[in-house]
Amino acid sequence: xxxxxxxxxxxxxxxxxxxxxxxxxxxxxxxxxxxxxxxxxxxxxxxxxxxxxxxxxxxxxxxxxxxxxxxxxxxxxxxxxxxxxxxxxxxxxxxxxxxxxxxxxxxxxxxxxxxxxxxxxxxxxxxxxxx
Numbered sequence: 266x267x268x269x270x271x272x273x274x275x276x277x278x279x280x281x282x283x284x285x286x287x288x289x290x291x292x293x294x295x296x297x298x299x300x301x302x303x304x305x306x307x308x309x310x311x312x313x314x315x316x317x318x319x320x321x322x323x324x325x326x327x328x329x330x331x332x333x334x335x336x337x338x339x340x341x342x343x344x345x346x347x348x349x350x351x352x353x354x355x356x357x358x359x360x361x362x363x364x365x366x367x368x369x370x371x372x373x374x375x376x377x378x379x380x381x382x383x384x385x386x387x388x389x390x391x392x393x394x395x396x
Contacts, residue, residue, distance in 0.1 A: 281306040285317070290342065297321040298337075298345050318345040320352045333357060 285301040286308075299321065303314035318337040323330040335356035339345035 284311075295322050296346075296349055298342070298349065300342060300345070318342075320345070320349050320356075322353055324357065331360075333360070 284304050284306060286304050288300045288302065290298045290300070297320070299319040301317040301319065303311040303316065305311050318339045319334060320337050321332070321334045323332050325331075333353055333356050335352050337345045337348050337352045339348055
């Protein structure tokens with residue numbers, strides 16, 4: 266059985282009830298905004314569904330550029346532009362929180378000796394034997 270978002274080539278199909286037209290806006294510096302306008306299968310606008318906005322940028326880190334992308338709740342392109350900085354800041358905070366959580370989990374893992382590990386000093390039982 267495949268996962269809901271993973272399909273084999275024989276299972277590929279287009280969800281005609283979930284089509285969007287994508288318009289991309291950029292300031293050619295740091296901001297990219299994508300406006301996803303819902304459309305019907307004939308390409309006409311579908312006013313029964315909401316327009317979606319996605320903010321995108323890249324931040325430089327010690328290991329190179331890090332892409333940041335997040336949805337923006339906005340009623341218009343002007344609204345999305347105004348909300349862009351705060352949306353990106355919130356997305357970066359979520360990324361940092363996730364990284365800290367992953368680091369915390371990694372540090373709290375208990376490592377147990379598996380097959381082939383070095384036995385305790387003194388052989389089985391861990392006692393030192395003097396002869």
